[in-house]
Amino acid sequence: METEPPDYVEQILLVRPTNKLDRVSLTYPEIDGVGGKGAALRTIFEIAAALEVDALVVVDSDLRSILPEWVELLAGPILKGGYDFVAPLYARYKYDGTITNTVTYPLTRALYGHRIRQPIGGDFGVSGDLVRHYLSLDDWTPDISKFGIDIWMTTSALTGGFAVCQARLGAKVHDPKDPGADLGPMFRQVVGTILRLAAAHHDAWLPIRGSHDVPAYGFERIMDPPPLEVNTLRLLSEFHQGSLATADTWAEMLAPANVETVLTLAAEAGELAAAAQHRLGIAGVGEGGVAGASGHSTLEMAEAVSPFHFPDDVWTRVIYDLVVAARQAGDRIEKYVAALVPIYFGRVGSFVIENRHLTTEQAEEHVERQAHAFELLKPYLVERWNANPRRPAGQPAAARSGESEEDEGESGAPAREAIRAARATRNGPTNGSDAAG
Numbered sequence: 218m219e220t221e222p223p224d225y226v227e228q229i230l231l232v233r234p235t236n237k238l239d240r241v242s243l244t245y246p247e248i249d250g251v252g253g254k255g256a257a258l259r260t261i262f263e264i265a266a267a268l269e270v271d272a273l274v275v276v277d278s279d280l281r282s283i284l285p286e287w288v289e290l291l292a293g294p295i296l297k298g299g300y301d302f303v304a305p306l307y308a309r310y311k312y313d314g315t316i317t318n319t320v321t322y323p324l325t326r327a328l329y330g331h332r333i334r335q336p337i338g339g340d341f342g343v344s345g346d347l348v349r350h351y352l353s354l355d356d357w358t359p360d361i362s363k364f365g366i367d368i369w370m371t372t373s374a375l376t377g378g379f380a381v382c383q384a385r386l387g388a389k390v391h392d393p394k395d396p397g398a399d400l401g402p403m404f405r406q407v408v409g410t411i412l413r414l415a416a417a418h419h420d421a422w423l424p425i426r427g428s429h430d431v432p433a434y435g436f437e438r439i440m441d442p443p444p445l446e447v448n449t450l451r452l453l454s455e456f457h458q459g460s461l462a463t464a465d466t467w468a469e470m471l472a473p474a475n476v477e478t479v480l481t482l483a484a485e486a487g488e489l490a491a492a493a494q495h496r497l498g499i500a501g502v503g504e505g506g507v508a509g510a511s512g513h514s515t516l517e518m519a520e521a522v523s524p525f526h527f528p529d530d531v532w533t534r535v536i537y538d539l540v541v542a543a544r545q546a547g548d549r550i551e552k553y554v555a556a557l558v559p560i561y562f563g564r565v566g567s568f569v570i571e572n573r574h575l576t577t578e579q580a581e582e583h584v585e586r587q588a589h590a591f592e593l594l595k596p597y598l599v600e601r602w603n604a605n606p607r608r609p610a611g612q613p614a615a616a617r618s619g620e621s622e623e624d625e626g627e628s629g630a631p632a633r634e635a636i637r638a639a640r641a642t643r644n645g646p647t648n649g650s651d652a653a654g
Contacts, residue, residue: 251359255366259357265348272296273348277339282390290384290435291342298434301379303342304371305335306433307386310442311572311580312515315565316404318584321368321411324536327591327598328415328422329375331431333383337367337407340386347379358413364403365410372414376421385435388442401558409554412543416607419544423599427592442577449518450490450499452566453525457487459559466556469549470542472601475534479560486525486563493521519573527567529590535560536591537598541605 241264258275265273272295274288294300317337325336343351354373361369374381415422460467460483468476494500497513539557543550572580 251362253363253366255357255362255364255369258366258370259352259362262348262351265345266352270345270348272342272344274342275340280340280390282388283340284387287340287384287386290386291340294382294384294434295342295344298382299380300382301344301347302371302374302381303434304333304381304383304431305338305340305386305389306383306435307335307338307389308438308440308442308577309389310445311575311577312445312447312569313389313442315568316407318568319532319561319564319587320408320536322584323533323588323591324411324415324540325368325371325375326428326588327595328425329372330422330425330428331375331381332428332588333371333381333431335383336371337364338389339367340389341367341370342384343370343374344379347374347377350377350379356413356417358410360406360410360413364406368407368411369414372411372418376414376418382432382434385433385437387438388440390442404558404561405551405554408557409550412540412550412554413547415540416544416547419602423602426595447515447565447569449515449522449566449569450493452562452569453486453490453522456559456563456566457483457490459483459556459562460487463556463559466552467560469546470553470556471535471538475531475538478531479535479563482525482527482531482563483559486522486566489522489525493518497521515569516573519570522566523570523573525567525570527564529587530594532564532587533590533594534597537594537601540598541601544602544607545605547607
């Protein structure tokens, strides 16, 4: 076959089967000047609406485990069962899907009462009615035009009263990412979106208590997804470094007792990571980029910092505090979510340590335990939500949280002392006036 462009194209056209589905190729427009996954999906929705489809199936482009039956599993419940949204249900390696495991699954479950295990799975089916509903909504933000699209789709289906189910797809094999090295921007877009949605749909979730299973279609498939290496030392070190840089922001967005606890955990994480780096002969947290490149496996690193533990209830309160803070100060969501990233690293590091000797199936029990903690502590969220109404934009940070240092009294003193200690660690020795400030 000739490889010059005209002959090459002609040969391809000659051998192309004529019984294939029509293909549409186009460049998608940006949303408010921002392009990304969400902007591309909106274009797909517009095409689907124009074609008046009964069902639309979308899968991630980096999949290596997709099978022909996935299309039937994602479209069948819509075409035959009357469902509108089909979320994926698949096995992922125990360290894969950390944003899902720590935030979107437990928070979506506790807020809206549906146990959708992969609310940002990226592989889904939607009905024509739901496609039109998506296009009718006017909350397409820049984050939704990127990685915020998946949680927006799931939440919009739930709050819109559409019928949802799950499809068992086996194992998800794709291009996984080390959460400490690659997932920062995705985390900010997903979490920023889920916080804005929580504020917009509070009337829907405030009365809900507990959760219920969501129907799942297809056969259970026992498959072991490929392993993923995680640089545990990087995660703990980033948690500690974040405490030095963002302690003041943590004080704005977290309750005083939680600030104190998180700062204590961050200090412990930093000490353990530094000692482990010295013991393992690692020059710095970024050496080699990911675990394994420097000659040390995830297991070796996790063993070296095994005493570290970030409790489920502390993480739950951190997320619930952030939900309240984002409602009070909507113009600061980006700042608060950025400040949450190092705390998230600490939580993920703890998960890796805790599950280092467990199988993926066994580690799933710990994900469920975390989700149950979100349900048990939802009254904490509701109480704080009702006690802290939305504040006008431009109000000082202390007033946004409904508390000033004077109002905090005894409860706020330990947190302030912990912040001063973190500053002292960052800045070195200080004089009396600096310490008092």
